[in-house]
Structures are given as C-alpha cells and as structure tokens.
Amino acid sequence: MPQGRRIATTLGLAAVLATGLLAFDSSESEGQVQQQQQQRRKGLRPPPPVAKEAPHGAPEQVKREQQPGARESVQADVSARTVSVTSSFNGTEIVIFGAVDNSQQPSAESGIYQVLIVVEGVPGRIVARRKNNVAGLWLNTSSATFDLVPSYYAVASTQPIDEIASEEFRASHGIGFQHLRFMPAFGQSQALSTEDLKEFREAIVRLKQKEGLYVQDQFSVAFIGRSLFRSTIELPANVTVGPFETRVYLFRDEKLLSQYTIRLNLEREGIERHLHFFAFRFPTLYGIMTVAIAMAAGLIASAVFRKSAH
C-alpha cells in the first residue's frame, strides 16, 4: 500500500516538474512552435534546438523583467481531478500545483509572491452535542445544529495567512478556521445563547481538526522556480465523498493579483459504491441479502467443519 502511494506521489511530482518546465518557457515554446510551423510551410527544416535557444533565451528573460506593468496571473491544477473511494480506500494525498504567469521574481527564494490555497469539501449539516454530568453519569444534554459545515477544509499557504491577506479579505473569502461560513440551522431543538453557539462552533472546528478533516498549514506551499509552486494536501480515510473546491489565490504585498478555482471529485467506486447504493436505496432488500449471506456463511461453515471432523 505505502509503496503504491509513494509511486503515485513520485509520478505527481514528476508531473509537477514537467508542467513547471513547460510553464517556465511557455512564451518561448509557443514562439518556437509558430516559427516551426512557418518554416514547415516554407519547406524548411528547423535549425537544431541547442543552437537556437542559446541566443534567444537570455534577452527574452531580460525583456520580461523590464515589463513591470504586465499583470501576473495564476493557473493551477490538482494531481487527480477524480479520486475513487473504493474498498481499499485508506485516505489519499493530492498534489496541487500551479504557475504564476508573467512572474517577476528572479528566483524561488525571493518571495515576492504569496500563494494561498483553500480546499473545501461538500457543505453539510452537523450536530454538535455536549455531555453533562447528571447524577454522576455523563450523557449528552445539549446540542446545536449547524448548516453549511464543510466536510473537509484545508488552508495551505507560503507563509502565515495573516501576513498574506487582510482580515477583511479572509473574512469575505472564508479563509481560516475562524472565517468558516457555517451557521446555526433554523429551528434548533434548543434555544441557545450566543456564547453557547460560539462554544459549539469551536468544538466542531476542534473535533474536525482532531479527525484530520480541518487542516491549516502555513508553510506548505513552496515555490520551485520563478513561477512554479506546489503543495500537498492529505485527505484522510474518513473524508466524506462529494465535490471538492480548490481555490488558489496569488498575492503580492497584501494585494490580490489573481485567483483560480479547480474542482475535484471524490467518488465511490467499485463494490463499495454498489453496496452503499444498495444499502440506502433498497434497504429492506439489502437487509434480506445480508441475512441470506449470514445464513449461508453459518451453514457452509458447519458443513465444512462437520466433514473435516469425521
């Protein structure tokens, strides 16, 4: 299992690097292709690439740095747009990679740009309960229901998020645990004070963090080259299936330069998908099937053991 995952990660990394290299000289290669096409039309063979790249590459880079007015933009993708939750699903790792177009930073270390990545799972309804000691016994006595609670929530960034974006920006874009947009559901079974709701809310975030479903890693996005960056997020085994939204923000000096959204999907696959569907769609039939399996298992086992005993 871990070996397979390591291979997947390695492949992901390779893909990132390949994409990065392409993005690195994207303008050049486009030009090259155009030139080649023109040359082909004229019936000319393209000159050897080594001889061509050496004189052209250097002045181009200089030109780019000399264009401070050109606006940077960000593009990104994930290592897997569709993740299958099969019977052997035990969590997975997703690589998010992207590139800054018109990057003006001279190297990966210069830190001109800040990248902020938010990965959010399907919003749903969550009930939080609180235990109280009643006559020496612990039982749930109060509860609060919240709507639009993301099943999964991860924030990855190049540096602490409060150094990247202003409080207002984070609040309006739902970045950071305290700015999660979930809210108390209408028609609570119990009337709760604002103080209570706040405690329940904090409990949800804390418990989700404990389950590995809410993650914040302030230094997990790294620039690899002048324009390429990457990050990995961990989806634990208990993650809820459904659509995921990944938002990538590119910042410079607390100013948003560009934003990019990628969707990915966690889907049940194989036998696991059929069983889940069967159990929830045809519950009575599913129950009968389970009993039939149980009876058969018991009888077959006893037949086998009786034979081997004689």
Place this chain on the structure above:
Amino acid sequence: MHFYLPVAEMSANIFIFLAMGGAVGFLSGLFGVGGGFLMTPLLIFSGIPPAVAVGTESAQIVASSVSGALAQWRRRNVDIIMGLVLLAGGILGSIVGVRLVGDLRRIGVFDFFVAICYVTFLGVIGTLMLIESINTMRKVRGGVVVSARRPGQHNWIHGLPLKVRFQRSKLYISAIPPFVIGMFVGLLAAIMGVGGGFIMIPAMIYLLRVPTNVVVGTSMFQIVFLTAATTILHASQNQTVDVSLAVLLMAGGVVGAQFGALAGGRLKAEQLRFLLAALVLMVGLRFAWQLIAPPSDVYSISAAAWGA
C-alpha cells in the same frame, strides 16, 4: 490491509475485525450463546458508531448461531412450539426496539442508553449467575446431586390461562410468559445488538423451568430467526447494517465457534456458567466506567443524515 466499510463509512483493518470475530466466535461456541453481548461492545469500543455496531452484529449472530441451532436441532434439543411462541413475542419486541434505536439516535442519547442497558442487564445477570454457579460448584464438591430440572415446583406462572403443552420441555403452562419473555428479549436484541441468550436462558431455566438441554437448543433456534428479523428491520428502518463488516465478523466467527463448541464439551456446566458470569460482569463494568469516567471531550459531532 484496510477495507472501506460502505455503511459505517470508515476504513477498517481487516485482520482486527477477523480476529475479533474469531475470538468472540470461540466464546460463543463455548457457551452456546450468540456472542453479541461481547461483540457489540467490542465494536463500539473500536470506534464503530454504536447504532451500526448494533445493526451489524445482529447479522453476525445469525451466522454464528445458525450452525449451532442446526446442531441442536439434530440432537432433538429444540422445543419448536416454545421457540415459535418466544419468536412471535421477540419479533414484536424487535419492531419496537429498532424504532427506539432510530429515535434515540436522532436525539443523541443512543450511546448513553446502550451503555445503561449493558450495565443494568449484564450487571444483574452476571451477579446472579456468578452466585448460582459458585453455589452449585460448592454443592457438587460436597457430593450433592444437582438437577437443573425442578419438578413439582409451582408458582404464579402456572395460574395463567392459554395453557399449551410444550412437549419436549415436558411442560404444560400458559403461552403468555414465554411470549412476554420473547418480547422483552426482542426489545433488548434490537437495542443492544445481542441475541438475548443471556436473558433468555436464565428466564427459561428459572421462570419457565425448562430443562437445561432444551433451553440451549430452543433459545438458539429462536435467536437465529429473531436476529434475522432484527437485521432486516435495522437495515430497512435505520440503514445501520454494514454488510462488509458483518462478513468480516462472520468469517472469523463461524470458524471460532467450531473450536469453541469442541472446547465447551470438555468443561462442566457449572464451570461454563461461572466463566460466562465473569465475562458478562467484565463487559458490564467496562460500560459502567464509560458512564462514570469524565469524558476526554464533552463535545462530540455527527453528521445529521435524517434532517434532525
């Protein structure tokens, strides 16, 4: 090796659950019980949601008791009339119990209720069995011949109407007490994820005065059909039966039970009862601890599936 459970919606280690099934299967074969009162707590303590543990365990008890019931049937230890009366009451109790599981789960006190049930019933039954088996062992040592059947002892049960002749049990009593006992056991079976042998067997011995050899066979017979009905009810009403988990437990369980039954033949009845009593008490105490000990976190969260 991990396996993603389709209903419990979690990744589980296959070998842990196979081993659990095997160990509990061995004990259930040894004592002639379904083993639910051991397996359901084990599942709950290993992180399976209590309602899923209860529903899934019902299915596993079907598998683990069907072969035993068949063996008892062949040995002519099943009183079929008694079994059917118990079963009729049992299914009624199970319908109510499954409904209760759904309701209690919605208001978030099912875990608590399960723990209370386990502490109460296992505590009382375990203590009674322990005392009884110690007394029997003392008498046996003293050379007194002990018979499980106590003929000629009449109590209020014999005054009830609707008398039925239970041939194999050598009884002529009202059908009401077995029906009520069956109903009560059915209710517990649905709520606690057990076959109910630990209630059924003492109730048949001490209340109905059924001979011990018929008690085990008859209770196994009704357990098979009661847990089958309970499984279907849990699946259809609460969607809390995980077939993958059940199959893992069955695979371990059916194998373990065969060895347990062999080992059981080498032990005396009162020794078996003493061991069972000790086990029952241990599980009860574990639940008591869960109720009394301060929780590591007073908060808990769960996805609200039915728009609670």
